[in-house]
Amino acid sequence: LFAGSADFYAAAQTLDRLPPMEGVEIAFAGRSNVGKSSLINALTGRNTLARVSHTPGRTQQLNFFRIAERFALVDMPGYGYAAVEKAKVEAWTRLIHAYLKGRANLARVFVLIDGRHGLKSIDTDVLDGLDKAAVSYQVVLTKGDALKKGEVEARIRGVEAGLAKRPAAYPQVLLTSSRDDSGVADLRAAVARLLAE
Numbered sequence: 001l002f003a004g005s006a007d008f009y010a011a012a013q014t015l016d017r018l019p020p021m022e023g024v025e026i027a028f029a030g031r032s033n034v035g036k037s038s039l040i041n042a043l044t045g046r047n048t049l050a051r052v053s054h055t056p057g058r059t060q061q062l063n064f065f066r067i068a069e070r071f072a073l074v075d076m077p078g079y080g081y082a083a084v085e086k087a088k089v090e091a092w093t094r095l096i097h098a099y100l101k102g103r104a105n106l107a108r109v110f111v112l113i114d115g116r117h118g119l120k121s122i123d124t125d126v127l128d129g130l131d132k133a134a135v136s137y138q139v140v141l142t143k144g145d146a147l148k149k150g151e152v153e154a155r156i157r158g159v160e161a162g163l164a165k166r167p168a169a170y171p172q173v174l175l176t177s178s179r180d181d182s183g184v185a186d187l188r189a190a191v192a193r194l195l196a197e
């Protein structure tokens, strides 16, 4: 699936710049520094996508990539970056909410959570928004390599418990590491399953 082409085709900073709804979209969200770029690189096997999204000026917008002519990968701007001024945060929040609410072709949002920390209040705020908008989402833990073996099970169970009463949450939590590639195949399989639906 990810062996095909991957092309940046649209960016949206405001609602009127969203590309038309064509084909399935799968989005990736997470706190700044959670490891989103690294995981997208690992997932797609190329670093051009995240490089585009890390370009100054492109980090605060929705970046759209067409993958293997099969689906669109949407890289959502990282949240919780303290240096962003309040007005920008508000504009960002408006765009994100409007995108999430109005996107019938959005199959799932993968919400990346730092495996070392688990769900923080800034993350649960985002999950609240997704539940309210009834957008299907799945939590993916990042930086799994930084966890001790004995911590893994408890971290996953803890996050699963935090999702139990959330109506739009997919119950399975994935543990990944872009450093050692663990769990990346599972994430790829989850994407492939979405496209088969």
Ligand code: GDP
Pocket (backbone or CB within 6 Å): 030, 031, 032, 033, 034, 035, 036, 037, 038, 039, 078, 142, 143, 144, 145, 146, 176, 177, 178, 179, 180
């Ligand atoms: P983004 O801001 O969410 O796009 O995060 P980046 O992919 O740029 O990564 C942020 C930081 O986390 C960088 O210092 C990465 O080296 C580090 N990082 C990313 N992925 C992993 C991982 O799988 N394991 C560990 N230990 N560190 C990671």
